[in-house]
Amino acid sequence: MTAHTVEVHGVRHRFGATIALDGIDLDIGPGITGVLGPNGAGKTTLLRHIATTLAPSEGRLRLLGHDPATVAGRLHVRRRLGYLPQEPGYHRNFTAFEFVDYVAILKELTDRRTRHDEVRRVLGLVGLGDAGRKRIGALSGGMRRRVGIAQALLAYPELIVLDEPTAGLDPEQRLRFREVLTGSAAVGATVLLSTHQTDDVAALCQRVVVVLGGVVRFDGTPVDLAGLAAGRVWVASERDPSARISWVTGTGEVRHVGDPPVGATLVPATIEDGYLQLTGAVAAGQTA
Amino acid sequence: MEVLVIVGVPALLYFLWSKREPKSTPDVAWTPARVDATDERLPRGGARAVARVLGWTEARLFRRSAAMFQGVAFCVLILFFFYVVFRGNTRLSLWTQLVLFPIMVYPLAGMALVASHRAVLRGRRDHAEELFGATPTSAGTRTLAHCSAAWVPAVAAVLFWVAVVVASRPLTFGGIDTPLAIDGLTGVAIVLGGAGFGVLLARLVPHAVAPIVAIVAIGIVSSAIGGIGGHDWSPTRQLSTWPRYPNHDLLFTTRPVGAHLAYIVGLALCCVVLAVALHTRTPFVLAAGALAAALAIGGGVLATRPISDAHARRLASLVAQPAEHQKCKESRRVRACAFRDYVALQDEWLPAADAALEGAPPGLTRELKGERFVVSQRLQADRVDDLSSRVLDALGPPFTSRNFSWPDDGEYHAGFEGGPASVAAARIAAGLWATGSPLEARGDQRSCAIGGQARGVVALWVAYHDLPHAKAVDLVRAQPFDPEVYGDMDPAFVAGSAWPEDADVWSPVVWSPADLEAARKLLGRHHDEVRDALWAQWARFTDPKTTTDEMMAALGLDAIGPAAAAPAGTIDCA
Numbered sequence: 001m002t003a004h005t006v007e008v009h010g011v012r013h014r015f016g017a018t019i020a021l022d023g024i025d026l027d028i029g030p031g032i033t034g035v036l037g038p039n040g041a042g043k044t045t046l047l048r049h050i051a052t053t054l055a056p057s058e059g060r061l062r063l064l065g066h067d068p069a070t071v072a073g074r075l076h077v078r079r080r081l082g083y084l085p086q087e088p089g090y091h092r093n094f095t096a097f098e099f100v101d102y103v104a105i106l107k108e109l110t111d112r113r114t115r116h117d118e119v120r121r122v123l124g125l126v127g128l129g130d131a132g133r134k135r136i137g138a139l140s141g142g143m144r145r146r147v148g149i150a151q152a153l154l155a156y157p158e159l160i161v162l163d164e165p166t167a168g169l170d171p172e173q174r175l176r177f178r179e180v181l182t183g184s185a186a187v188g189a190t191v192l193l194s195t196h197q198t199d200d201v202a203a204l205c206q207r208v209v210v211v212l213g214g215v216v217r218f219d220g221t222p223v224d225l226a227g228l229a230a231g232r233v234w235v236a237s238e239r240d241p242s243a244r245i246s247w248v249t250g251t252g253e254v255r256h257v258g259d260p261p262v263g264a265t266l267v268p269a270t271i272e273d274g275y276l277q278l279t280g281a282v283a284a285g286q287t288a
Numbered sequence: 289m290e291v292l293v294i295v296g297v298p299a300l301l302y303f304l305w306s307k308r309e310p311k312s313t314p315d316v317a318w319t320p321a322r323v324d325a326t327d328e329r330l331p332r333g334g335a336r337a338v339a340r341v342l343g344w345t346e347a348r349l350f351r352r353s354a355a356m357f358q359g360v361a362f363c364v365l366i367l368f369f370f371y372v373v374f375r376g377n378t379r380l381s382l383w384t385q386l387v388l389f390p391i392m393v394y395p396l397a398g399m400a401l402v403a404s405h406r407a408v409l410r411g412r413r414d415h416a417e418e419l420f421g422a423t424p425t426s427a428g429t430r431t432l433a434h435c436s437a438a439w440v441p442a443v444a445a446v447l448f449w450v451a452v453v454v455a456s457r458p459l460t461f462g463g464i465d466t467p468l469a470i471d472g473l474t475g476v477a478i479v480l481g482g483a484g485f486g487v488l489l490a491r492l493v494p495h496a497v498a499p500i501v502a503i504v505a506i507g508i509v510s511s512a513i514g515g516i517g518g519h520d521w522s523p524t525r526q527l528s529t530w531p532r533y534p535n536h537d538l539l540f541t542t543r544p545v546g547a548h549l550a551y552i553v554g555l556a557l558c559c560v561v562l563a564v565a566l567h568t569r570t571p572f573v574l575a576a577g578a579l580a581a582a583l584a585i586g587g588g589v590l591a592t593r594p595i596s597d598a599h600a601r602r603l604a605s606l607v608a609q610p611a612e613h614q615k616c617k618e619s620r621r622v623r624a625c626a627f628r629d630y631v632a633l634q635d636e637w638l639p640a641a642d643a644a645l646e647g648a649p650p651g652l653t654r655e656l657k658g659e660r661f662v663v664s665q666r667l668q669a670d671r672v673d674d675l676s677s678r679v680l681d682a683l684g685p686p687f688t689s690r691n692f693s694w695p696d697d698g699e700y701h702a703g704f705e706g707g708p709a710s711v712a713a714a715r716i717a718a719g720l721w722a723t724g725s726p727l728e729a730r731g732d733q734r735s736c737a738i739g740g741q742a743r744g745v746v747a748l749w750v751a752y753h754d755l756p757h758a759k760a761v762d763l764v765r766a767q768p769f770d771p772e773v774y775g776d777m778d779p780a781f782v783a784g785s786a787w788p789e790d791a792d793v794w795s796p797v798v799w800s801p802a803d804l805e806a807a808r809k810l811l812g813r814h815h816d817e818v819r820d821a822l823w824a825q826w827a828r829f830t831d832p833k834t835t836t837d838e839m840m841a842a843l844g845l846d847a848i849g850p851a852a853a854a855p856a857g858t859i860d861c862a
Contacts, residue, residue, distance in 0.1 A: 048418075051422045052422060053418055053421045053422050075424050078422060078423055078424040079332070079424045081422060083419065083422040084419075085418040085419050085422075087415055087418075088415075088416060088418070088419045089411065089413075089414035089415030089416030089417070089418075089419065090414060090416070091410055091414045091416070092414075093352075101345075102345060103419070103420075103423065105338060105341050105342050105345060105425075106338070106342070106420055106423035106424070106425040106430075107332075107423050107424065107425075108332035108333055108334075108337075108338055108423075108424055108425065109330055109331075109332060109333075110331075110332065110333030110337040110338055110340075110341045111331050111333070112341075114330055114331055118330060151419070155330050155332075156329075156330070
């Protein structure tokens with residue numbers, strides 16, 4: 001009996017000549033795991049495999065103890081899965097309630113009263129309890145995203161896969177989202193989320209995976225990720241051309257990541273610094 | 289053009305309304321909510337339960353769809369055009385309307401096809417397939433749910449059928465027999481088939497234009513099959529939902545409606561089963577497919593069987609020995625015989641002919657060929673050619689001879705339509721009978737030219753003597769010649785015809801315009817004076833040798849001049 005709810009072994013995926021995933025190995029257990037990576041790194045492809053909507057060209061997965069390569073296995077997984085794709089489609093003429101209700105039926109909640117209670121519950125979780133009767137076409141991008149999150153939380157899924165769930169959410173909504181997600185994780189769910197928001201990872205995730213070029217380049221805690229840049233972040237009044245990356249902060253200082261010059265004013269590294277250090281190193285052909 | 293405007297404007301308005309941008313909703317704050325721990329497992333249904341519940345949801349969406357709205361709008365337009373705009377002056381048998389039902393539902397079936405096609409592709413159109421694909425419900429179950437939503441347009445078809453019956457009731461007579469009820473079911477099956485085919489098409493050709501192309505193609509194919517065989521009855525034509533019916537009453541035609549219904553239901557089921565079989569091929573699905581194919585093929589084979597000898601003989605008997613199949617009803621002076629489904633017409637003919645014959649001298653009915661003036665239904669002679677060749681074979685000569693005509697047996701051979709034209713024709717026929725004039729056109733619509741003969745004028749007076757003067761005079765007026773209406777007919781024929789133009793029986797006689805003028809003068813004079821004068825010299829005035837001018841002189845009226853030359857294609861009445 002394994003404690004891992006998601007096991008990914010040697011997964012490769014090709015789209016024609018393009019290799020999207022190039023031998024991914026991951027074992028993920030309950031809790032929140034963040035997947036970071038630049039655009040085109042393979043995050044979405046990896047999440048689609050875990051959401052059973054894509055089959056790997058090579059390798060195998062085991063999800064919630066089942067093999068998604070089989071029909072029965074996929075069915076078992078999908079019954080316990082909550083999934084928010086990167087671009088979930090919404091029928092504009094559906095109300096928020098109707099859309100979530102439609103997905104609830106697809107999730108086999110066939111008893112009307114139970115289903116409607118559940119729909120109201122998840123809409124309440126995302127603060128849309130009173131907006132359920134609004135047509136989706138009339139909702140803002142952030143509210144639509146919340147509808148998408150609500151449907152992913154239907155029927156207490158044990159595995160929640162969220163592809164860029166905070167895109168379009170304002171800072172306050174992101175805070176609420178974190179509350180909901182940590183609540184779900186607290187009740188034993190395995191949550192995988194891909195994001196470009198490193199502060200979401202810092203605030204939410206017990207574990208972070210960085211995917212670059214279809215390969216896992218980092219797998220550890222957010223602190224470990226930040227640690228990659230420890231002693232390699234400094235501030236100065238002028239831009240240092242030797243830095244791997246530098247930017248002007250709100251205080252007018254220039255923050256640098258790279259190999260600091262002698263006498264540089266070092267500052268504590270953040271996850272973002274670690275991520276930039278890692279991606280910069282990979283781009284430069286160095287190991288992290 | 290008018291049709292395009294009437295159909296297009298509401299459709300465009302609805303399209304714009306359905307595509308309007310919804311009023312945006314201000315952001316709702318995301319207030320904190322607690323995620324409660326639960327060990328509760330929500331009750332879940334199996335695939336069948338999901339298909340049922342999803343089917344209800346899809347049915348609700350089907351009902352709200354723009355295509356469904358347009359389909360219903362087409363039905364309303366059809367009712368409007370059939371029963372308001374193009375409402376005719378004739379009273380037809382109910383079958384003339386209901387037999388068209390499988391054609392009337394074409395727009396509804398087409399829109400059901402579009403609606404179900406769009407419903408299946410909704411997820412794809414909205415980019416939601418990725419999300420739906422991650423749920424435990426298979427595409428096959430979703431397809432089944434889409435198919436099960438077809439009951440919505442089917443219910444609309446049933447309501448449409450009821451509306452057609454209700455709307456046509458005041459304009460028709462007769463009841464709904466089994467074949468007509470089956471025609472109604474066929475219409476419903478066509479709509480179901482349209483919805484089922486839409487689902488299948490969406491799975492095979494997921495393109496928005498596909499249903500439009502399919503509708504046009506099905507219409508063309510059905511029309512082409514429906515036209516096979518020309519006037520003759522064709523077995524192949526029975527496969528079409530749009531068969532051309534022969535130019536005579538369907539009483540004399542074979543309509544394998546039961547087999548055709550089985551064929552349509554089979555095709556509809558085939559669409560549904562094929563759509564489901566694209567995803568899953570369980571033994572149940574395969575068995576359903578076999579049943580559907582058997583229904584379609586079996587129905588098709590049965591529908592396209594040639595007419596049996598026994599049936600051909602029965603149809604021939606209806607033509608050659610109509611009296612054996614008719615019911616008769618009598619009044620004081622008239623006996624009216626009609627086929628079973630047309631007995632309602634007896635109540636039009638009897639009072640009209642009775643009232644007309646009040647203008648003939650008492651005791652005349654005994655002096656002439658029979659006790660009573662007889663109106664009996666016959667297949668019109670000029671439509672015998674349209675009978676199936678098998679029926680013609682069973683009939684044999686003289687029916688198969690060129691330019692067959694019924695013998696002038698002293699009876700008026702009425703047609704199969706009622707209404708004012710039928711009533712007027714019965715009145716004139718009564719007048720012709722009372723004056724000993726011909727009651728049957730010869731051969732290929734050859735009327736006898738009665739112009740210049742006093743009896744023709746007397747016949748018209750008898751026909752309308754009891755009506756108010758203005759109405760009577762109006763009925764004796766010839767229609768202005770319109771080449772678009774009358775084609776290559778001799779204008780002189782039209783100018784001398786007082787026979788109602790909407791009547792489905794060809795005029796036995798044609799008058800001269802001067803005779804019509806004389807009849808109008810007679811009808812304009814004091815009724816009792818004219819009646820007494822005519823009755824006093826009835827034998828003279830109804831003698832073919834007595835001219836109109838001689839009669840006018842005898843009645844003390846101005847001469848109206850010689851009759852015009854007999855129109856082309858007529859025969860001598862003398």
